[in-house]
Amino acid sequence: MSGATIPTPRSARKPKGEGHERRAExxxxxxxxxxxxxxxxxxxxxIADEVGLSSxxxxxxxxxxxxxxxxxxxxxxxxxxxxxxxLLSEDQPPEVRLRRMVEAYIQFxxxxxxxxxxxxxxxxxxxxxxxxxxxxxxxxxLFRAFxxxxxxxxxxxxxxxxxxxxxxxxWAAGHGLVSLRITKPxxxxxxxxxxxxxxxxxxxxxxxxx
Numbered sequence: 248m249s250g251a252t253i254p255t256p257r258s259a260r261k262p263k264g265e266g267h268e269r270r271a272e273x274x275x276x277x278x279x280x281x282x283x284x285x286x287x288x289x290x291x292x293x294i295a296d297e298v299g300l301s302s303x304x305x306x307x308x309x310x311x312x313x314x315x316x317x318x319x320x321x322x323x324x325x326x327x328x329x330x331x332x333x334l335l336s337e338d339q340p341p342e343v344r345l346r347r348m349v350e351a352y353i354q355f356x357x358x359x360x361x362x363x364x365x366x367x368x369x370x371x372x373x374x375x376x377x378x379x380x381x382x383x384x385x386x387x388x389l390f391r392a393f394x395x396x397x398x399x400x401x402x403x404x405x406x407x408x409x410x411x412x413x414x415x416x417x418w419a420a421g422h423g424l425v426s427l428r429i430t431k432p433x434x435x436x437x438x439x440x441x442x443x444x445x446x447x448x449x450x451x452x453x454x455x456x457x
Contacts, residue, residue: 270308272298274322277315278361286316286369316365323366324385327355331392341400342455346447348393349421353443356425368426393418406454413454420450 276297280289289312295305309315330351334344356363366386394414400406406413424446428436436442 278319282361320366323362324389328389341396342405345396353421357439360429407456
């Protein structure tokens with residue numbers, strides 16, 4: 248994020264053996280530090296200090312920072328996939344489910360800007376160090392589910408255009424809105440719900456068959 252960052256107070260040293268809660272705490276700290284300092288600038292020592300652990304104790308949970316990045320990306324995609332599953336199960340026309348999926352995707356990005364940045368805006372070098380396989384596998388699963396609804400809407404005659412091009416264009420529009428808003432916080436943005444509604448109204452007005 249741009250602008251000054253208020254440092255988070257370091258925690259006191261904590262006892263071992265808190266399992267999943269401790270891993271979640273480490274990942275939350277890593278997410279903040281990756282964004283604040285950049286992937287290269289983040290160190291195991293900084294992350295360990297943030298959660299009140301020694302570096303040695305942190306290595307009991309994660310082998311290195313690339314594994315942390317991998318877990319952050321995996322968790323992001325799994326949360327998005329779960330949200331899509333719920334929407335796919337709704338008894339609604341495909342174009343309605345499609346719009347709701349895009350709205351959910353955009354809302355997730357607005358509400359989890361750090362996780363979104365690390366998952367979708369990491370540079371290629373960083374992605375190679377742990378997140379690439381996640382983006383190629385889980386990320387593709389997420390997009391395939393979205394593209395399937397686009398194809399259903401095209402087949403049903405509700406949307407016109409090439410299904411692949413339509414799916415990629417809608418995703419690019421949603422991603423562009425999220426990435427611009429979370430990386431340019433100093434811009435005088437309109438209300439985020441109004442932005443989402445205006446963008447999707449324009450997109451679907453052009454894609455939906457009368």
